[in-house]
Amino acid sequence: MAHAQPNRRIAIVPGPQFIDYRTVIPPVGFSPAPVNIISPSFHHVHQVEVLVPFNPPVLAPVGYTLNPAILIRMDEERTQSLFQFMVNEGLVPSPEEEMKRKDAIAKLKQMLLTWIKKVAWKRRLPKHQRTCATILTYGSYGLGVHGSDSDIDALCVGPWFATMEEDFFIDLRNMLQSRREVSEIHCVKDAKVPLMRFKFDGISIDLPYARLKVLYVPENIDILNPFFLRNIDEISWRSLSGVRANIRILQLVPNLENFQSMLRCLKLWARKRGVYGNLLGFFGGVHLAILAAFVCQRHPNASVNALISKFFESFAFWPWPTPVMLQDGMMPMVGNVAEIRSFMPIRLPCSPFEFCHSNITRRTFQRIRAEFLRGHAMTRDLLRTNFVWNSLFQPFPYTKKYPRFVRIFLSTSDQNELGDWVGWVKSRFRSLLVKLEEEQSIYDPNPSEYVDPDVAEPNIVFFWGLQPGQSSFTDIESIGKSFMKNINNGYEGSCGRIELSIVEASQLPKNA
Template identity: 60%
Template sequence: MEFETNYYSDTEGAVFWVPNQEAIHFRRVNPPLTCNSGLHINPRRPPFCPGFSPVNPLLVGFLELGFDPDVLMKMEVQRSISLLQFMADERLVPSPEEEIKRRNVIAKLKQIVMHWVKRVAYQCQLPKNRVRAASATILTFGSYGLGVHNSGSDIDALCVGPYFATMAEDFFVLLHNMLASRPEVTEIHCIKDAKVPLMKFKFDGLSIDLPFAQLKVISVPENVDLLNPFFLRNIDDTSWRSLSGVRANKSILQLAPNVELFQSLLRCVKLWAKRRGVYGNLHGFFGGVHFAVLAAFVCQRHPNASLSLLISIFFKTFAFWPWPRPVFLHGRMMPPTISSDSRFLMPIQLPCSPNEYCHSNITRSTFFRIRTEFLRGHALTKDILRPDFSWSILFDPFPYAKKYAQFVKICLSASNQDELRGWVGWVKSRFRSLLVKLEELQGFCDPSPLEYVDVDLAAPNVVFYWGLQPSRRDVIDIDFVDEDFMKNMSNGYRVPPGRMKLSVVKASQLPKSVTCNTGSKGVRARWRILDNSQRKIPVRTNSLPQEFAGLMATNGSAEFPSAGV
């Protein structure tokens, strides 16, 4: 008899929850239940049981063989500690000084927009009492809003203004000029033609993305609740899209049972995705909000799990997820029927709206890449008791130069850095059409999100290298692809502000900056038991799965670990 179950441990042995929520002890059941380590994890949230701790399902086989569950649980805890140490070594968590700087920048931006909205109200000749009451605010979202930013992250901030503040004149002209006049602000430019129009600039050296949303109110509270329907009445489509990031963040944080564990899991997942080349919505992969929902999904269903267990479950869950079945969080309605559009190969519901999905640019190639990386992650994290386990292997950079024999080189250039920034953003927003065209001709293309600079070009430039798999076509007509994509680029620009050149290069022609593996190495897992004075080391045997038998006490000497007592 087998069950879909979540496992728990008490001080004597292992228990597990069956669907009727009855706690059953392995050693007290007659006749004994059969169980194997390949059971599917119950997707429903398990009931909370005081006095019991969650156990990785992969430990159950060892518990049945008589291993001390207390020791195994401590090993599980130590594996989480080693992961936290790895995160610290990778500087995934900003320093206190960096946090203070970010908070100060946000506070200054709030002061600026408050001064701005008063000027707008005065210019609109509103009554004096309304000018005094007028207010606007800054709300953060993205990685900073979720609390998972790192030292190099930019800040996604939303300017929320009242009904009389317009985007075209007041935001992109008046506020732009106010910001540009400040000495702390550099590299400011407007992106007006995007689906979510915004300003990009640096404030005290920190990169800021600032879209705008207009609410039909005279005064916007500083911490306005954008999940409250009152503030969403009669807003325009552009404002609705601008608000979605803040609303999604707030919903996710409300639905995550343990925010700190969710944040740690999401930090790890984002680092893994970036290292493995499957991060970036514009390149056809998952973006930050996609991974945030997936991480929250796992946390909801396993609220008592340790960090290392959550990582294992994350990869197991999505390596075998029956796409295109949608992913949506508990506490939200079942999403509607999805379109047959290829963008919905991996649908993920926006948690703030039952009728919307996270915007996706996924194609057949990127779907394959994401699934392959999920499977690799599962293969590396499923054997949790391997003595030679190292977190750094999971986060090894993807070896593009070894994987592909040919690459499409996309070189974007402009006369100056300001024009280049706008041109690169415009081209990247249309990358999906280029990727689909290359798939039609070649069958598969891996759009690496990594950006490089061609040092042999005098003009400012950005270069991308997309991997190509061998196909029935010996030669790809890259000039035809270039011409076709350039027509797409020209749509919306009377005169494109930059230049683009596509070419096919061999792996042997890649510059050294591409072929070198620059990924930093992490730390190995720590199996030391903290609350025991004696040092313990893994012991292997050929008669058990994964060749792991248990822990052997030593004299604590790192130089002579075999001198047991």
């Protein structure tokens, strides 16, 4: 395979039970040597696999052999420094923040019980007929990798008689709006997965709806059970796929804590390096979760440090577009041809098999590959004494990389309408990416959102890196007109303002 390691072999390192041995990926230049570390308090030893290169040392004296125990110790030290980095970055919410999220979900569940009873009464179901609806969390919160500022993806699952248009988007919305804990509520009806977006006690929540062909939805429903998936509509199927994928990922990873720590770091890396944001042609949360789980499955005994190193090593040299698929004990099935032919196909780990929705273009694929290679170059050498984790997570230097930028300015007259307008335009960004790819050889959509303080009306601004190819690219007007036609098609709200222009790097905000 393209990611094989021909210059490495496996050394069996015996050791006592109380030592937590890890899979180590050291730099080229040392030969393996078995090490016996035997404690008199133990009567047997365990064997663990340690990947060590067998090339002759470059700097070490002739005949010198590095003890793999040193590699293990260095791996442990780097892992501990990574955990400290995570604490410093605030990647793990405090117990108080965790409790606040749990309380919000518990209150939402209680509201759903009241809501579904009112709907049952309105639909004139028999009084003795028991009915129930529930909340299923997924996304970063469902995987246990959310941060202190993360939102909550929470799926409302209801019985067949509760409709989306009337009961969910009207009755439940009115109920939410009447609660003092709820603010900034918006209905996003025209998305592939329609949802309500609001804040509950200050926590942002995305709430889509799935309707099952049952009268009673138990709180602990097994959503992987095919019984509950019979004859459901397409929107409900799409809404449920995120929950089902989450559950399978958690079932398939060999070490949950290592997986969660690894994924927290990878999400931070993707954000800092500007390759996080599915609507802009980069990774979404589910993409990174499956890639992380893939590495965890293949290195079940590895430390978090080693897992991150193997992540970059694996996918920097992955033979794309070969799909990435988790081992789940089922026979692999051929998925949708169009997905398999995409640039970075990643299969969802739940049956029937589907591929993750992706907006990756040729250019954003190249950008992701470049970040994989950078990460691999920075993490492959375990013996680097000057290694610091901050360097891996340095923000991408847009203003140093690109001389000019496409400026996408979005605004509305009413602050309450800005979120819907920006969300709608972002959902159509792929058409703009494709148009730029046709006209321009190098572009880089920066996922960060900025506010222009010099404009009185509420606004959001995007700056996308632009490096002209063989011909000078200046015709942003024709691209803007084409994009506007796409935006104006189907939007039900009050259209805001959009302006596309080209600006110099010196005109970007200081924090860009």
